Amino acid sequence: MRSIYRKLFRDLWYMRGMALAIALVVTCGVATYVMSRSTLDALTTTLDEFYSEYRFAEVFATLKRAPESVARRVSALEGVDVLATRVVAGASLDIEGYQEPVQAQIISVPDEGPPVLNGLYFVEGRSVDAYRDDEVVVSDAFAEAHGFRPGDELGAVLNGRRKQLRIVGIVRTPEYLYQLAPGSFIPDFERFGILWMGRTPLATAFDMQGAFNDLSLILAPGASREEVIEAVDLILRPYGGFGAIGREDQQSHFYITEEFRQLDQMATIFPVIFLGVAAFLLNVVVTRLVQTQREQIAVLKAFGYSNIQIGVHYLLLVSGIMLLGVLGGLALGIRFGFGLAELYMQFYRFPYIHYQLNPGVVGNALAVSMLAAYIGTMAAVRRAALLPPAEAMRPEPPPRYRQSIVERLGLSRWLAQPTRMIIRHLDRHPVKAFFAVIGIACASALLLMGQFFDGAMNYMMEIQFSMAQRDDLSVTFFEPTSRKALYGLESIPGVEYGEVFRAAPVRLHNGNRTYRTAIQGVEPRGDLFRLLNTDLDVVEPPPDGILIPPHLGKLLGVAPGDTLHVEVLEGSRPTRSVPVADFMEQYIGLGAYMRIDALNKLLREGPAISGVFLETDEAVITDVYDVLKEIPRVAGVSSRLQSIEDFYDNMGETMLVFAFFYTLFAAAIAFAIIYNSARIALSERARELASLRILGFRQSEVAYILLGELALLTLIAIPVGFMIGWALCIYMVSSLQTELIRFPFVMSAGSYAFSAVIVMGSALLTGLIIRRRLYRLDLVSVLKTRE
Template identity: 40%
Template sequence: MSPLNRKLGRDLWRMKGQVIAIAMVIATGVMLLVMMSGVVTSLNETRRAYYERNRFADVFAPVKRAPLHIIRDLADLSGVSVAEGRVTGSALISLPSLELPLRATALSLPNRSEPRLNAIHLTDGRRINSDNADEIILLNSFARAHKLEPGDKLSATMNGARRTFRIVGLAQSPEYLYSVAPGEMISDDSRFGVIWMSQTALAAAYDMQGAFNEALLSVGRGNNLQETLERIDHILNPYGGLGAYGVKDQTSNRFVSEEITGMEGSSKVVPPIFLAVAAFLLNIVISRMVQSDREQIGLIKAFGYSNWEVGLHYFKFVLAIAIGGAVLGCIGGIALGRGMMNMYLLYYKFPILVFQLDPAAFVTAFLTSILAASAGGLFVLRQVFALSPAVAMRPPAPADYSRAGKIGASLNRLLDQPSRMILRRITRQPRRMIGSLTGIACGMALSVSMISLLAGFDRTMDLTFNVLDRSQVTVTFTHPLAIHAIHEINAIPGVIRIEPERVVSAIMRNGTRSYRGAINGIHADATLKRAVAKDLSPIVLGKQGIILSKGLASTLDITPGEILTVQILEGRRPVLRIPVANIAESLFGSPAYMQLDALNRTLKEPLRVSTAYMRIDANRADQIFKQLKNRPSVAGVSLKSDARVAFQKMMDNGAGSMRFIMVAIAAIITFGIVYNAARIAYAERLRDLASLRVMGFTKAEAAFVLLGELGVITLAALPIGGALGYYLSYAIAEGFSTDLYQIPTIFTPSSYGIAALAVLTAAIASGWLVKRDIDRADLVSALKIRE
């Protein structure tokens, strides 16, 4: 081993505290990069393999009722490789232990063969015997939520008739990776199930003998999907086609895609922040190290080492920290990624989900960490090249403090001697103080942004369930009903208030941008479900115009006053041009609102409703639910309290769970930054502190000189870090937001207070560790250090 390499080992050990702190900052950035890249790769690859293995359809084409021979016409279309028809219907499941009926979707399976598209993955039991009309296969997640097993009985209402079925198997399906009831957005395994029955049995239950109401198609990759959808619609329109759509608009796939998009967005924002902080810290450490090693650099050059050899020695110091941090980060990223897979496996219904390492992520992690570290050290290495042996072996010229001394002269008579020493240090070496102050301000900014992120998630919950939707119960009908259905429900004892809504499926277009969703028709004076402005004041719905949520308006790139093209996917399927009247605040989903009467009038279907929102007397809830369960027109009844719990679960899993990990990491990084600043100050002032001890200062008084300086810098960094955190919060919130939910940036006094408390706690802990070193310092060795 060469002498310079032995010196490198001694330097790393001598500065082990700072080395570990900076390596941990690099490790966190690399860990997040490796974990997020691996999660994205795992979800994408597992989804692709699952779709291929189970022959997931490329196109879904719902229709009211079409004869089976139409499937041949669909299969003959150019580019269509497989076409299959099936029967679907809504159902209500009744469980003895629950008064509230549970929503379900019933799907048909071919009588004596495997489905050519959307095959199911059997997890328990056996396949259906088509000769037995009472046999069903149940969605695995729903069955597990209610402890149902093959062999159990299940009662369900289909098409107004209650029947009892026997469960023969449990299954998973690529169609229900994210299982959610039609028209809803929140997955709840205990509130929504899927029932598979034989084609003959389900067709008989829904009067679909010899017909189908949904076509599944597989389309070649080289074909124009939009043209294929238009040809499919042309064939199905005479039979009540409801608009064919591709897999990207399929409900489950859309939610999985949004999760992946959210993780990708976070991976582009968060890791670079930590690596940038690491580069800044390395810049400070290497700069101070070169200054303290002036004499050694001169001696090394005097012994014949070239500028490049000496520069490479210090660059190796940077690389050792970067590579060590990258290795730790890769190991941590793998461990954290595997933990995330277990969480995703509970959230998304894959048969198996294994964390797949992305080789490119490792290469990127090492390169970015080395580049970040190099950026922090290369500028300082110029000082090494500039030092000649003769100059380096002499102490640096004393600094001119004549001007700096005037800054605090007026305060000197008000301060005691140790305090004056602190003031002189700060005023005489402003660049060093600014470096330390900036580092601590970065820690404060990270803490502020992470706490603001937590507050943003809480705001999303509060706005969704306390401001926009103030109901307690939501009733969904099987089809649009006349308004008197609302009056009948309102007459049930215990119903305090009821408000109708009409939900109409539609495709909204603005130029080349489009979104497949729904229009919500609500009363102008609605109080239970309403649209609100940015200041949370209710928006008055006029007789003309449409109100778009903020997320939807962003997706469509449209502003109030512009004209929106709306293709209705129900009834006569008219194409409308509606002016955008206003933009509503919404942090969950992408709703669009119209006045109920105006929507019905536009569709030429007056006094029609599809949903009802209610407030009820909790003491009469069981009687109300019992009456609703017995109404054949009711497709489902849901409690907002259940939806809130499910939404919280959704936010706490998947990409949303990253906020907890990042808060913990931010706390660690904040401590590392403050501790690093304290260690640098201690290394620079060790000789001064030893001199004070020899002159008669006590350990506490000597420590006060150093720790007082750290305290002043920390307090000065808090407001600067708060301002940086304000802007950083916007970038991080944008990275977490998706089309499914948007995370607002929330700033409250408590956010700044908690962040400041975290920084101060880190400063106190760092100060205690440094004071321990001061008390243990060898005064003789310290006094031998040359200035």
């Protein structure tokens, strides 16, 4: 090996503490990148494969009822490749040993052969016998939640008729990877199930013989989806079509892609920040190294090493550190990525997952890390390369000290000599002190950011589920019902109070921007469901006009005062213009809200309701459930507390898993940064401090000069870090806004405390290590070497 490389390796070994600390930061950055990227790659590949293997449709349409002949007209459309019709119906289930009512969606399977589109993957059991009216196949999430196995039975109310059903198979399907009960934003596998039944028996039960109410299709290659959707809508309109949608609006697919997008953004933001910190640390360390190796550089140059060779030498040193970090990051990222992919496989109920590490991901990790490192060290390496040898041979002139501001203000008489030395040193090296503060502040900011999600999520749930929604149970009916239904429910023992609501599926238009959602009509002066304005004050729904969340306003390009065109997707399907009265706050989902009488008027109907919010006596809630289960028109019952639990179990988990990893990495980085700053300070000042020891300063006094500075910088850095953390979180909040979740920018006191405690803990640990080194300082040898 050439001696110049030996020097490289020995230099690296000598500075191994600092090198490892930087490598650690790089490892964290690369690990988060590789982990999230490879997981996302695995998820997208698996999703695509699952979709195509099980022929997930590209256009979906639901309607009231149409004869099969209509399907043939749709099939004949140009651009339609494969088409399938189904009967889909709602039902309520009664599960033995389970108190609460369960809502179900029953989907038909063809009499002959497996479904042409939206295929079923059998986890267990077999498909139904086409002509038996008591056999069903159930979705695996639902089966798992209740511990169903093939052979188990459950009771159901089909179109008002009670029926005992036997489970023969358990399946997964691309159509319901994400299972949401109608009108809900949060998956609930216990209270909402998807069932499949033979077409003939299901059609018989719902008077749909020779007809269908659900249609899905795959497009011919090169066909325009928009044109096909338009043509399908035209055909289905007379049959109560609710409007066809493309795959991107299909509920399960939409929510999955939204979540993937969120993961994707987190996978970009965090590594970028980590690598930025690594570049910054490298800059500090390499600048310092070049300074201490001035004479070595001079000698190499004196003996004929060229500028380029010297530059390459230090770049190799940087590359060595980075390579170490990248390799560590790859190993860790693959390890975590594999685990994370498995976790997501279970979460999304993919039958399999293809975890693979894309060479592109490795290449990117390496390229971006190296680029960050080279940018970070460019100035220092350039300085080394261009150092004039004759000048480098002379020792650096002693730095010019002067009295610090504090002293010039006359405050020095209260300060002891060591304290004055700390202040003078900081005053003399403001740039260095600034960078040290920024470094530690970065650590504090990263920690704050890692904690942000936890706090924001709790806050969001608090607003949504205790300020806005305050019901114990919300009951929805199969069809809009008269207001009298409220009195029926209020008479159930255990029900204390009720408020009605009306919900209607709509498509909101503004020019050519559209958004499909539901308008919920709520009672004025309601207590169980309250609307909050963007300042989170409770507001009354206006007598007319509509309230929407700002994010929906952004999507549709409307502001308060503008007019929205509402296309109602049920009943006589009227289209109306409604003014946007104001913006309202809603963190989960994107709905629109009106006063119930205004909505009734808009729908051209009497005082109809879709459901009721109930306040109940917790002690007798199971009795309430029992009664509700017996009411045929009740389609579903959901409990607010259960929704909160479901949220944390399902959606919260995916974010918090990420946040946990980031917090872990952020803590490691915090230590790395602080340790690094202290080590550099020690190496820069060892000689000065040893001289003080020789002059009779005690170990503790010398330690105070160095560690006091560290403590001071740390204390300044923490609030600065909070500010950087705010900026990062605000950026993250704005870039993570989705139609599903919009995180509020709130920072809990706990997050600040956590960040500050970890930073101070790291500083303390660093202080202890540095003090040990300081006490072992070899006084004589320090003075012998020429600085």
